[in-house]
Amino acid sequence: MxxxxxxxxxxxxxxxxxxxxxxxxxxxxxxxxxxxxxxxxxxxxxxxxxxxxxxxxxxxxxxxxxxxxxxxxxxxxxxxxxxxxxxxxxxxxxxxxxxxxxxxxxxxxxxxxxxxxxxEAVEIVPMQRLACHVPFSLLPIIQARLAEWGATQDECAFDAQGAALTLSAPLSASEMIRMSLQDLLRGGPVRVLDPEDSAQAAL
Structure with missing residues (x-):
């Protein structure tokens, strides 16, 4: 650890x-x-x-x-x-x-x-960054799920159709979170950002 x-x-x-x-x-x-x-x-x-x-x-x-x-x-x-x-x-x-x-x-x-x-020490949890575009109606639903997923919101940029979200998710749960987002977005794309854009964060 x-x-x-x-x-x-x-x-x-x-x-x-x-x-x-x-x-x-x-x-x-x-x-x-x-x-x-x-x-x-x-x-x-x-x-x-x-x-x-x-x-x-x-x-x-x-x-x-x-x-x-x-x-x-x-x-x-x-x-x-x-x-x-x-x-x-x-x-x-x-x-x-x-x-x-x-x-x-x-x-x-x-x-x-x-x-x-x-x-005082804390475990370092490997994180992976995910990016997706979310319609306004789904934004509060996804934001409410972040704590449950152990994820955090890094960026939220609004446009006419909704918001471009960038999230940091625990690497061990990243695939589950990505699939959950795709289900909510009805198959909408969820990108995994390049490894150099990923970070390690202490949780």
Whole structure:
């Protein structure tokens, strides 16, 4: 079960006199991760190490720590708890005692994991977008069915004959919803939008 955070969360932990401050939050795109890191990083801290994952895309950064001892363990903490669409930054203030490569891996990975565990999480449900044209008489009926289907209305553009609807439907129920719409529309076309137009949404 892939999950994401509901909201931003923070945790402080001390390892051999070094303070590790973790910030984690849900993200939808890489630009959000960059803006988040820029907002919470502390320029005067010894290191600001981070990682993020969005589906098959991910990045990590050691910020001066030995290669693979900070960013990668943070990413591993994200993956090991089956999180996605999440960004985590760990700010370290050096306390005067060197931790060694293994100690750094445990400190960064452990701090990130603890922060993610304390945050409220929600399952990520794969969604598919459907598009159809609906006459005015059927629009309120379809809108009333959305909650029952677990779907949401993304767009509703009116014209002289009715409305062009774009819906986000759970992938597992998409075919059932598409057939239900076709029944209501008496065979009217219901298009499945291209995969690049589909999204994952947290429900």
């Amino acid at each position: 892939t999950r994401t955070l509901v909201a931003e969360t923070q945790l402080d932990t001390v390892v051999k006199k070094s303070l590790f401050r973790v910030h984690a939050r849900p993200i939808a795109e890489e630009a959000e991760a960059g803006a988040f890191f820029e907002r919470v990083r502390v320029p005067d801290a010894t290191h600001n190490c981070w990682a993020w994952r969005i589906g098959g895309r991910y990045r990590s950064f050691d910020d001066g720590e030995p290669g693979g001892t900070a960013g990668r363990p943070i990413l591993q903490a994200i993956d090991s708890q089956e999180f996605d669409q999440v960004a985590v930054i760990v700010v370290r203030w050096f306390g005067g005692i060197k931790l060694g490569a293994g100690g750094l891996v445990r400190a960064y990975g452990g701090a990130a994991a603890s922060c993610l565990k304390q945050g």
